[in-house]
Amino acid sequence: VGPFAAKLDTTVEMERHRLVTDAVHSVRIPSGGASNNSNSTTGGTTEPARICMQILHAGRYAMHPFAVSASATKSPISPFPARELSLTGIHDTTSDFVRCAALAKQAGYDGVEIMGSEGYLINQFLVTKTNHRDDEYGGPDFVNRMRFAVDIVRETRSALGSDFIIIFRLSMLDLVEDGSSWEEIKILAQAIEDAGATIINTGIGWHEARVPTIATSVPRASFSWVTRKMRDEKIVSVPLCATNRINAPHVADDIIARGDADLISMARPFLADPDIVRKSREGDVDDINTCIACNQACLDHAFIGRTASCLVNPLACHETELSVEEDSIPPEERLTIGVVGAGPAGMAFATTAATIGHRVVLYDKSGEIGGQFNMAKRIPGKEEFHETIRYFRHRLSKLERAGKVEMKLGTEIQFSDMEFLGDVEDGVDRWIVAAGVDPRIPPIPGLDHPNVLSYIDVLRLGKPVGRKVAIIGAGGIGFDVAEFLLHHDDNADHDLTADETNGDEFLQEWGVDRQNETRGGLAEPDDSVNRPKREIVLMQRKAGKLGAGLGKTTGWIHRATLAKSGSVEMIGSVSYDKVDSDGNLHITVGKGEKAARRVLDVDNIIVCAGQISKKDLEKDAAGTELEEKVYTIGGAYEAGELDAKRAIDMGTRLALKIHQKDVVPGNHRFQAGQGPEEKMFAVLKRFT
Numbered sequence: 222v223g224p225f226a227a228k229l230d231t232t233v234e235m236e237r238h239r240l241v242t243d244a245v246h247s248v249r250i251p252s253g254g255a256s257n258n259s260n261s262t263t264g265g266t267t268e269p270a271r272i273c274m275q276i277l278h279a280g281r282y283a284m285h286p287f288a289v290s291a292s293a294t295k296s297p298i299s300p301f302p303a304r305e306l307s308l309t310g311i312h313d314t315t316s317d318f319v320r321c322a323a324l325a326k327q328a329g330y331d332g333v334e335i336m337g338s339e340g341y342l343i344n345q346f347l348v349t350k351t352n353h354r355d356d357e358y359g360g361p362d363f364v365n366r367m368r369f370a371v372d373i374v375r376e377t378r379s380a381l382g383s384d385f386i387i388i389f390r391l392s393m394l395d396l397v398e399d400g401s402s403w404e405e406i407k408i409l410a411q412a413i414e415d416a417g418a419t420i421i422n423t424g425i426g427w428h429e430a431r432v433p434t435i436a437t438s439v440p441r442a443s444f445s446w447v448t449r450k451m452r453d454e455k456i457v458s459v460p461l462c463a464t465n466r467i468n469a470p471h472v473a474d475d476i477i478a479r480g481d482a483d484l485i486s487m488a489r490p491f492l493a494d495p496d497i498v499r500k501s502r503e504g505d506v507d508d509i510n511t512c513i514a515c516n517q518a519c520l521d522h523a524f525i526g527r528t529a530s531c532l533v534n535p536l537a538c539h540e541t542e543l544s545v546e547e548d549s550i551p552p553e554e555r556l557t558i559g560v561v562g563a564g565p566a567g568m569a570f571a572t573t574a575a576t577i578g579h580r581v582v583l584y585d586k587s588g589e590i591g592g593q594f595n596m597a598k599r600i601p602g603k604e605e606f607h608e609t610i611r612y613f614r615h616r617l618s619k620l621e622r623a624g625k626v627e628m629k630l631g632t633e634i635q636f637s638d639m640e641f642l643g644d645v646e647d648g649v650d651r652w653i654v655a656a657g658v659d660p661r662i663p664p665i666p667g668l669d670h671p672n673v674l675s676y677i678d679v680l681r682l683g684k685p686v687g688r689k690v691a692i693i694g695a696g697g698i699g700f701d702v703a704e705f706l707l708h709h710d711d712n713a714d715h716d717l718t719a720d721e722t723n724g725d726e727f728l729q730e731w732g733v734d735r736q737n738e739t740r741g742g743l744a745e746p747d748d749s750v751n752r753p754k755r756e757i758v759l760m761q762r763k764a765g766k767l768g769a770g771l772g773k774t775t776g777w778i779h780r781a782t783l784a785k786s787g788s789v790e791m792i793g794s795v796s797y798d799k800v801d802s803d804g805n806l807h808i809t810v811g812k813g814e815k816a817a818r819r820v821l822d823v824d825n826i827i828v829c830a831g832q833i834s835k836k837d838l839e840k841d842a843a844g845t846e847l848e849e850k851v852y853t854i855g856g857a858y859e860a861g862e863l864d865a866k867r868a869i870d871m872g873t874r875l876a877l878k879i880h881q882k883d884v885v886p887g888n889h890r891f892q893a894g895q896g897p898e899e900k901m902f903a904v905l906k907r908f909t
Contacts, residue, residue, distance in 0.1 A: 222277065223284035223526060224905070225898035229274070230317065235324045238274070242329030245272040251502070273332040273386055274325045276318055280342030281351065282428060284524070284902065289314075291345045291352040291359065291369075297429050298524075300906070311358055311369060314342075318373045319380050322387075332386020335373060337413075338424020343370045344392050347409070350399035363405045371412045378417025388462070389413045390422040393447045396430035396733065400741025407456045414457045422462040422486055423448045432731045432743075435489075436775045437514035438602030438782070439466045442476055443724040449481040450737060462486045468493075468512045468605075470501035489519055492531040492538070507615040510534055513605035517866045521773045526902030528893060533609055535569075535870040539893060543877060550578035554880045559642060559649040560584065561634045561838060564592020565865045566855025567655030568613040569872035574879065575625040582649065583617070583626060586633035590614055592657055593856070594865070596680035600701045601708045602782075604719040636841035643847060651850050651879060654839055655872065658832035658856040663693070667800030673826045676702050685711075687824020688755050691806045693797060694829035695761035700768055700779045702829055706755050707786055726750045746785065753788035758821055760808065764794040800826060832860040839886075852879070852889045 229235060249267035281290035281303035289310065290303035306314065322333045337343040345351040346369040352359045358368050374389055381387075391413060393406050401409075410421055425444045426434035433439050448463040463482035467473055473485040490497055493512035500509050510533050518530040518537075531537040536545065555578045560571045563585035575581045589595065591610040598606035620626040642649045660675045662668065676698050678684040690706055692699050728735060732746035761767055768780050783789040798807040798818075806821040835857045842851040854875060855868035874891040878884045 222279045222282075223898065224901035225526075225896070229321050229324050229328070232324070232327075235328045238325070238328035238330070242272055245270045246329065271331040271386075272329075273334050273388060274328075274330045275334040275336055275390075276321050276325075277336040278314065278318070278342040280340075280345045282341060284526070285905065290342065292354055294345075294351050294353075296340075305354070308356065308358075315369065315372050315376060319376045322377045322385075323380055326381055326385055332388060332419065333377070334388035334390055334422065335377070336390050337370050338390045338392035338422075340392075340395075340397070340427030340429060343373070344395075344424070344427065346370065347392070347405070348395065348397075348400055350397060363408060367405075367409050367412060370409065371416050374413055374416035374418055386419045387417060388420040388422050389418040390424045392424035392427075393451060394425050394444065394733075394737060394742040395740075396426040396432045396434065396743060397741050398743065400427075400743075402740050403450075403737045406737075407451075407454070410451065410457050414459050418459060420460050420462055420484065421451075421457060422484075423451075423464050423482075425465045431777075431781065432733060433775075433778045434465055435514060436516060436602075436778055437605050438727075438775075438778055439514070440722040440724040440727050441466050441468065441472050441719055442481075443727055445476045445481040446735065447737065447742075449479075452480065452482065460484055466514060468514065469509070469608075470497070470506060489514065489531075492519055492529070493534050495537075507611065508619075510612045511605065511608035513603075513609060515605075515772070516774045517772055521775075524773050526896070526898035526900075528896055528899075530870075530893070532866040532869060533612070535866075535873050542893075543874065545573055545576055545873075545877070547576055548578045550880055552578075555579050556650040556880060557582070557647065558651045558653060558879065559634070559639070560653040560655060562592065562655035562657055562855070562857070563587070563590040563630065564655060564657050564855060564868070565594060566857075566868035566872040567592070567653065568617070569869040570653050570655065570854060570876045571626060572613065572616045572620065573873050573876035575620045577877065579625075579876075579879070581620075581626045582629060584629045584632045584634045586631070588631045590617065590630070596677070597701070597865075599680055599709070599716045600705050601717075602704065602778075603701070604717050604722055607716075607718050634838070636838055636847075639838065639842070639847060639851075640845075643850065651852065652838070652842075652847065653872075653875070653879075654835075654851060654853045654857050655855045655868075656835040656838065656857045658834055658860045660828060661831040661833050661860075662828060663797065663830045665693075665797045665800065667802075668826075668828070670800045670802075670804050670826075672804030672824065673800060673828060676827060676829045679827055680705065686755070686827070689823045690755055690825050690827060691758045691760065691821045691823045692827045692829055693760060693806075694831065695759050695767040695791065695793075696829065696831065697771060699759060699761070699829035700771065700783070702827055703757050703759050703783055703789060704779065706757060706827075707753050707783065707788065708751050709754070711754070748787075753786045755788065757783075757789045758792065758823070759783065759789055760792045760795040760797075762795055762797075767791045767793055832856065834858065834860040849885055852886050854889075858890070 246269045248270040250270050252266040252268055281288050281296040282299055286301045288301050288303040289306045293305045295302040325333050347366050352366050357365055395401055444465045445463040448461050452461050460483035462484035463476050464486035467487055468490045476482055490512040494510040497509050515532050518532045522529045529538050536543045557580045560567045560583045563583055571581045571583045594606045594610050597603050617626055621628055639652055729747040730750040732744045734742045734744040768776050771779055794811050796809040800806055806826050808819050810817050839853045842848050854871050875889055
């Protein structure tokens, strides 16, 4: 996969895996109507948890210069071209899969999942798009192209016997040109079952596919119909597993109940909340920290060699350095902490600090928690942010009932309040300023015209916007505002939640063949779905591609959404000259001799030109007795594209250390260190 990526091909590595398998097997899972306590060995029948290890060979997706594939091709998502595997290389790689599975069994795994989908190595052998061979592993005969996959499963089963689970993740919908046909998929499924697979999991889309498959803009369970099609046609008798954008227990229950699949696969939801299954079993679903499918801290990190984590749960993959244990702070070290601002950073700090034993008073001038998330949840495709607000609301309510948090919404804190509350008996020991940001207003003549609005006017205050719009600024907020104005129904009586989005419309809009009758499952996108509601000009000062700083694995989706609408003009290298008395925006595009002046005749101009940190309370504290007690976090500490990942991480990490004497303002920013893999990725990037 990449430098320093996890692997298993030695007995030394195998022994390390025992730590994982022993931990999993120590957990007892209730069977049927057994006790709700997942660790209980009484009160009902239980059995040990099971664990399977996924074996993946990236093929041409490898992020290193020694990539291999079925043929010599280059992936559009890796900078390194792949060389063609020789026949000896194919046989050796087959043996490597088998050896890895054997070591997994020795390590205590109950089974393995062989990754045959998502465009990785095995998948690359299956389709003519990437397999140009003319030997027994290629050519027009699909039996040859599937030989590699079938050999791996058959030889693994032969080596490990019948008492070992083999899951094969089979690409049932490639979503790329020249992908597998449905007939080929059925042939492969039957062959994989005959070769000894225990379970077949559903793979959806190659990583290079130009159809979103796992991002937050994909409606929940949008692809379970693919598994249902395989199940209904009774192609195989082994259990079938559905996957992709299944992030909540009730979504999984619905898939099983309507017969789409026998099993459910989830990955990122366990980063967001490792206790999702236990909480579901105990009926405490509001306490589940739901995966919002943003990819910002998991996949985006993985593709640059950074340790994967989770935007809504920064403890993920950092459990050895970050631990939130209830009342873990000794009583003599517990503090009373005032938190100003109930946005992402403030909520994260408050819940963490209160959980470990501090007393927290949470203030916000708004009557609701959530801060900038209350704007984000309104963006089409970001409905999952409703869930994050719900989670924090539930956590804060539980902590408030326990006497650990006092909520004071609708309360604006001034510096004089901080001074008073710090002086009274049992007053505030520390202040956390998480007041967020204000929109940056660029110095453009005429920007005070009534036709000019800020993104807050549009997303939070709901001010009316005309049909022709110019947007100043093409960062994350500019793109969000453009998508909101492009698709938002001004006549709707409420903003959609994640459960209310329309999966069928999504598939039509992005050109997915619901019958899976075309190769790769692609169809012509239906332009009649989600017709644009406005004409938009989106601009930025910088030259080059708009949205270049958006998420590594999701930025293309935002750009494609706007581009395929046909109603958004994206312009770079723009100078904003003035807003005239009619509310029109005068701009200059380009520099020097190539510069061209334009007048944009629009109904409204929306300013999305960045943010300014709210540092008033920090500045007021400077030089006073409170200076050493005021800590600024989140957007108030550093403004930049409303970075919720950084805000939640910063709030969580500071909460765990705030009681330490050496943690003082100016020395209160803590973050994960750069690992060797990330450093190596940076070095390799220089040669591409």
